[in-house]
Amino acid sequence: MKPCVALVDCNNFYASCEKLFRPDLQDVPLIVLSNNDGCVVARSREAKALGIRMGVPVFQIQEEIRRHGMAVFSSNYALYAEISARVMRILEDWVPRMEVYSIDEAFLDFSGMQTDRQRTDYGQRMRQQIRQWTGITVCVGIAPTRTLAKMANLAAKRYKATGGVVDLCDRARQRRLMSLLPVHEVWGVGDRLSQRLQALGIQTALELADCAPSWIRQQFSLTLERTVRELNGQSCIAWEEGPVPKQQIVCSRSFGQRVTTRAAMQAALCVYVSRAAEKLRQENREAQRLTVFIRTGAFNPQEPYYANTASGALPVHSADTRHLLKLALRLLEAIWREGFRYAKAGVMLSEFQEPGRGTQDMFEEVAVQQRSVRLMQTLDQIRQRGLGRVFVARQGTLQQQSWAMRRATLSPAYTTRWNDIPQVC
């Protein structure tokens, strides 16, 4: 049985989610902003047509926003995650095996489907059902390897005549498409690599595909060698069996307003540690290592720049917010410098173990450990059931959090909060 994989990718995902609940914005150019309303992370078809670039800082395009009457939304991840889950649930029923790759895309196992026609029809029917059941439009790229499926998907998005589904199992078609694509459009080739490749005279995807894998390995890396092999139809990325446990958990934010006092920084870290610890417990893991980082703004050359990181280990693995927080605050003391205007901070948890299997404290009483676990369970349940929010006092009340992130134009929680359910009048 020939291996075959389909990549299903939602079009303009965040922008499309916002439009689902705002039919009045159907043909209006719409952009979605990053956390803190900093830069553009998603654009509707119309906004792309106006030349709005991905990642551009919003303040640089204020004039265009006004002139074209663009709709602007702060990012609403709760909404996008919910719509994503609906799309993924539908896809699951179409194939024996699937891997969710990101919030808006998934790889599906299409092995066993014999003909070009069969595969394309299947893709079209999936696409139809997703649009009908969720309102989201997807494109489908089908090929023998993931790297080629990515490329097929790109073609499905770019060329209207394809009807949103491209089958790239035929070698001649693969080569024709690759000859048209600049090398930086290959999955796994970013800015740095494409510059180096171009310096060696490799401009197109096809030219990269025709390089000797061993030479690429020697000049670049194992990763790029795999890419070359994948472009030639040799699959180098295996299917994951079951969900992959995380190796690290990060919580970091830019501040809505610069932080200048130690107390405010401690409060912010407190929020980040609490959030990271919640995620850790959701993964059913305990962590041993915690890293804290802080930095000033990176873009203003006039302003003194300072950035630093401190990392430390807990004596035993833990998922208790209080233990992690104590370490975080101690680490902060090592890197905190007065007199800077801090723009961003974050914490990272790593070195995970399943509860009870990590380093243990021989002298701590079992009862104390059990109390810790039960306390954290209780906190999580209060939050998950929406009964309110219990937090560590140090983070301060919302009114005190002048550094909290800006979300000026957040859409309602249409799918996750009763009060925000859309009404039809």
Next chain:
DNA sequence: TCTGGGGTCCTAGGACCC
């Protein structure tokens, strides 16, 4: 004035050991 957040994998080089 205002420029995101959360991940993964790989590699080079240092520390350490015998």
Next chain:
DNA sequence: TCTGGGGTCCTAGGACCC
């Protein structure tokens, strides 16, 4: 003056992805 070689483990940093 001459001062080995090879292996492993860890970490920081680079590059990539969405």
